[in-house]
Amino acid sequence: MLGGRREFASLFGGPLLPALHDLLPTTSSVEEAYPDGRGVVLRAGEGVLSFDGFVDRTDRLSDKDVRGELDRALRARVLRRGLVLRCAVCQSKQFLIIDKLAQTWRCERCDSGNELDHSAWHRSTCEPAWFYGLHPVAQHLLRDHGDVVALLSARLSAPSQGRPVRYQDLMELEFVKDNEPQVEVDLIAYREDALIVAECKHSDDLGGGVKVKRRTEIDKKCQAAAWVQADQLVFATTASAWKPSAVGAISAAVRGFEGWSACNRPVVRLITDLGTNSSHDEVIRPGT
Structure with a gap:
C-alpha cells in the first residue's frame, strides 16, 4: 500500500x-x-x-x-x-x-x-x-507488533555522522527445504559492507521465556546467519533491556552452534529501547 x-x-x-x-x-x-x-x-x-x-x-x-x-x-x-x-x-x-x-x-x-x-x-x-x-x-x-521490524529498519538505515548510508533490506523471510519451513527471519539487511540477520521483539525474552523454546529460536537464527554468511546477528527489542537469562542463552547458543564456518562467525549485537532516544546497542562476545 x-x-x-x-x-x-x-x-x-x-x-x-x-x-x-x-x-x-x-x-x-x-x-x-x-x-x-x-x-x-x-x-x-x-x-x-x-x-x-x-x-x-x-x-x-x-x-x-x-x-x-x-x-x-x-x-x-x-x-x-x-x-x-x-x-x-x-x-x-x-x-x-x-x-x-x-x-x-x-x-x-x-x-x-x-x-x-x-x-x-x-x-x-x-x-x-x-x-x-x-x-x-x-x-x-x-497488533502483531510489525512496527518493531520497521523501527529496526529505520535505525539501521539512518544517516551516519550526517551522511547517508548504503542500505537495503527484506522483511519476514522464510527459509524452506523440500516445501517444509525451516527458519523465519524478521529482517535481513545490507548496511554499508555488513550483511545483517535480525530478530525483532516487543518483549524482553525469546521463546516466550521457555528455556527449550528459547534455545530453539536462537539456534534457528544462527542457522539463518550461517546460511547467508552474515556479518552480524542482531537481537533487537522495544523493551528497556533483555532479560539476563535471554542474554546468557544467546551467548551460549552462538558459542555452541556448530554450523559456523571456520572464519565467519558473526558479530552479535543486542539492541534495546528500540524506537526511543535512549536506545542502546551492545556487542556481546560469546567466547570461543
Missing part, C-alpha cells in the same frame, strides 16, 4: 508511530484513552484522532511536517479521513470515511438513512471535525 520498504519503515518506524499506536486504545472509555479530547473511541481496540491529536503526539515534527506525513499515509490509504457520526435510529457511533460521505448517509449497523447535519455530528459544533483512522491492515500490523 505504501509503495516500498523505505516508505513502510518511514511511517511505522518514524515520528508518527506514537499517534498510530494511540489509534488502538485498550479501553472503551474516551476519557481514559484520549484525556486531551482529541480522539474518539469507536470500540475497544479502535479509535480515531483529530489533526491536533496527531500534532500533540508527534513532538519531533512541525504542524506542516505532520500534515505532510498524514497526507502521504492518506494517499496510500493506510490512514483514512472521515467524520465521527451517530445514527439517529440505533444511536450507533461510527467513523464514516470521506469516500462514503453524502448528504444522506447510511448507518453501518442498522442501514438506516441519515441526514448529514448538526444532529449527527459527534461534537455539537457549527461544523464537524475531521478525524483520522487506520486501515484494518495497518491495525493488524500494529
Whole structure:
C-alpha cells in the first residue's frame, strides 16, 4: 500500500508511530484513552484522532511536517479521513470515511438513512471535525507488533555522522527445504559492507521465556546467519533491556552452534529501547 520498504519503515518506524499506536486504545472509555479530547473511541481496540491529536503526539515534527506525513499515509490509504457520526435510529457511533460521505448517509449497523447535519455530528459544533483512522491492515500490523521490524529498519538505515548510508533490506523471510519451513527471519539487511540477520521483539525474552523454546529460536537464527554468511546477528527489542537469562542463552547458543564456518562467525549485537532516544546497542562476545 505504501509503495516500498523505505516508505513502510518511514511511517511505522518514524515520528508518527506514537499517534498510530494511540489509534488502538485498550479501553472503551474516551476519557481514559484520549484525556486531551482529541480522539474518539469507536470500540475497544479502535479509535480515531483529530489533526491536533496527531500534532500533540508527534513532538519531533512541525504542524506542516505532520500534515505532510498524514497526507502521504492518506494517499496510500493506510490512514483514512472521515467524520465521527451517530445514527439517529440505533444511536450507533461510527467513523464514516470521506469516500462514503453524502448528504444522506447510511448507518453501518442498522442501514438506516441519515441526514448529514448538526444532529449527527459527534461534537455539537457549527461544523464537524475531521478525524483520522487506520486501515484494518495497518491495525493488524500494529497488533502483531510489525512496527518493531520497521523501527529496526529505520535505525539501521539512518544517516551516519550526517551522511547517508548504503542500505537495503527484506522483511519476514522464510527459509524452506523440500516445501517444509525451516527458519523465519524478521529482517535481513545490507548496511554499508555488513550483511545483517535480525530478530525483532516487543518483549524482553525469546521463546516466550521457555528455556527449550528459547534455545530453539536462537539456534534457528544462527542457522539463518550461517546460511547467508552474515556479518552480524542482531537481537533487537522495544523493551528497556533483555532479560539476563535471554542474554546468557544467546551467548551460549552462538558459542555452541556448530554450523559456523571456520572464519565467519558473526558479530552479535543486542539492541534495546528500540524506537526511543535512549536506545542502546551492545556487542556481546560469546567466547570461543
